[in-house]
Amino acid sequence: MGKVIVVTSGKGGVGKSTSTANLGTALALLNQRVVVVDADIGLRNLDVIMGLESRVVYTSMDVIEGTCDLDKALVKDRRTKDLHLLAASQKNNKNDIQPEQMKKICLELKEEYDYVLVDSPAGIEQGFRNAAAGADVAIIVTTPEVASVRDADRIIGLLMNMEIDDMGLIINRLAPKMVESGDMMNPDDIIDILSINFIGVVPEDKEIVISTNRGLPTTYNHQSSAGQAYRRIARRIDGEDIPIPEFKPGSWLGNLFKFNSFK
Amino acid sequence: MKNVSHPIVELKGFRDSLRLIIAPDASIEQVELAIKKRMANLGYSLAGTTMNIDIRNETLSDEEMNRVKMLLHETYGLEVERLLDGMGRENEPADNEIHETVADWANEPTPNRKIRGAPALHREENVIKNNFLPKIEEVRYIRHTLRSGQVERFLEGNMIVLGDVNPGAEVIATGDIIVLGVLRGVAHAGALGDTSSVIIALNLVPTQLRIGQFITRPPSGRQASRQKVEIARIREKAIIVEDYSGL
Numbered sequence: 001m002g003k004v005i006v007v008t009s010g011k012g013g014v015g016k017s018t019s020t021a022n023l024g025t026a027l028a029l030l031n032q033r034v035v036v037v038d039a040d041i042g043l044r045n046l047d048v049i050m051g052l053e054s055r056v057v058y059t060s061m062d063v064i065e066g067t068c069d070l071d072k073a074l075v076k077d078r079r080t081k082d083l084h085l086l087a088a089s090q091k092n093n094k095n096d097i098q099p100e101q102m103k104k105i106c107l108e109l110k111e112e113y114d115y116v117l118v119d120s121p122a123g124i125e126q127g128f129r130n131a132a133a134g135a136d137v138a139i140i141v142t143t144p145e146v147a148s149v150r151d152a153d154r155i156i157g158l159l160m161n162m163e164i165d166d167m168g169l170i171i172n173r174l175a176p177k178m179v180e181s182g183d184m185m186n187p188d189d190i191i192d193i194l195s196i197n198f199i200g201v202v203p204e205d206k207e208i209v210i211s212t213n214r215g216l217p218t219t220y221n222h223q224s225s226a227g228q229a230y231r232r233i234a235r236r237i238d239g240e241d242i243p244i245p246e247f248k249p250g251s252w253l254g255n256l257f258k259f260n261s262f263k
Numbered sequence: 264m265k266n267v268s269h270p271i272v273e274l275k276g277f278r279d280s281l282r283l284i285i286a287p288d289a290s291i292e293q294v295e296l297a298i299k300k301r302m303a304n305l306g307y308s309l310a311g312t313t314m315n316i317d318i319r320n321e322t323l324s325d326e327e328m329n330r331v332k333m334l335l336h337e338t339y340g341l342e343v344e345r346l347l348d349g350m351g352r353e354n355e356p357a358d359n360e361i362h363e364t365v366a367d368w369a370n371e372p373t374p375n376r377k378i379r380g381a382p383a384l385h386r387e388e389n390v391i392k393n394n395f396l397p398k399i400e401e402v403r404y405i406r407h408t409l410r411s412g413q414v415e416r417f418l419e420g421n422m423i424v425l426g427d428v429n430p431g432a433e434v435i436a437t438g439d440i441i442v443l444g445v446l447r448g449v450a451h452a453g454a455l456g457d458t459s460s461v462i463i464a465l466n467l468v469p470t471q472l473r474i475g476q477f478i479t480r481p482p483s484g485r486q487a488s489r490q491k492v493e494i495a496r497i498r499e500k501a502i503i504v505e506d507y508s509g510l
Contacts, residue, residue, distance in 0.1 A: 150411045157410035
């Protein structure tokens with residue numbers, strides 16, 4: 001029996017889909033059987049980011065309506081063994097799906113796969129509720145911005161009400177130089193406010209833009225600092241106890257010798 | 264109760280809602296004026312609160328009652344939910360509410376709790392307590408962190424939060440507010456106008472503080488982590504914040 005992980009944030013544009021695609025890929029590279037689910041019904045991002053757009057035939061809506069079997073609706077990513085995508089329908093909107101239906105899909109998927117990563121839409125309405133319906137674990141993505149942290153806090157409150165208590169925090173797009181100069185929120189302050197299990201920092205990296213446009217997750221790129229961060233986070237999700245490096249300005253990798261253990 | 268002159272309107276807190284009691288013989292003009300007067304001294308945190316109106320008054324017509332409702336809703340943002348009959352059980356005068364509390368505890372073995380219907384003794388108890396505390400009120404405990412978007416209202420007394428109050432969260436009490444954690448959001452003590460109320464936090468870095476009708480915000484550049492207990496209270500018509508060293 002696998003785990004269903006919802007990737008969510010409240011605020012839009014903080015990197016939910018990018019994180020889902022990269023963590024999904026990184027987990028698959030760790031020889032886990034992975035399926036990523038796009039729960040942003042009405043919009044479609046995840047297939048584009050993963051470069052699978054041209055191969056999508058069926059969507060989760062087709063599965064719910066009974067047009068096709070769940071197995072058949074999954075798109076296989078040929079670059080990595082055991083990585084699959086369940087795309088979102090663009091013809092429908094978020095209210096066409098009920099949390100129960102989403103939950104059923106997740107339950108069915110986790111029978112077969114080690115990790116089911118659900119990419120949540122922004123917001124706190126039904127789209128989010130659908131995405132979180134079947135989740136065992138939540139990953140909260142936030143950027144070091146006040147508004148983003150505020151929304152993450154709101155989402156954490158809502159998840160707690162839904163009795164999803166197992167949560168991990170990813171701080172995305174951290175610019176160590178700006179933290180140093182006091183222009184960006186310090187990760188410690190964010191962790192202080194949100195007070196949930198901290199699972200990693202992804203540094204700001206131009207590679208993300210390039211890879212997103214190309215449809216090739218950054219995780220494949222061993223030169224990219226963001227890709228490396230995602231691979232480390234995936235290992236932590238998979239239960240490995242590896243330290244979270246403290247990112248320092250002047251080093252694209254972060255200063256790997258100064259470890260900061262939060263666990 | 265004898266013919267003591269009643270206030271025209273009386274505002275009371277009950278759990279997280281408000282109760283407006285209108286004197287039996289008041290005219291609509293008197294009532295409206297009294298409401299405006301009473302509300303003028305209140306903070307701004309009450310918008311959205313549910314209000315029950317207790318009408319002992321029989322002079323007001325339905326139309327006039329609607330005027331009162333409109334005034335409360337449109338000017339003060341209160342959600343007028345139901346009109347209670349003055350004779351109703353739910354709105355006995357305050358004395359009886361105290362008795363109700365005693366009654367609820369009556370099945371506990373403490374001998375003191377069994378004195379239901381002995382107001383004299385009860386009052387004595389109050390007097391003794393008064394030596395230690397400025398006021399006798401209920402306390403609501405919140406045993407978790409309040410996150411963005413969460414609002415806790417307690418309009419019957421004091422509030423203690425065992426956790427943080429995060430940015431975007433709000434705590435409102437008619438008495439004191441004590442946060443055993445970091446207060447980063449908005450706190451409103453003395454929400455019904457009691458300016459002797461205080462706000463205490465282990466780490467006081469709020470978005471905004473309100474006591475009664477007074478509002479303040481921290482000076483910009485206030486350190487995110489204070490590492491000391493501070494108290495906010497009214498001194499000469501302004502909220503001041505200082506190190507806590509007892510009341």
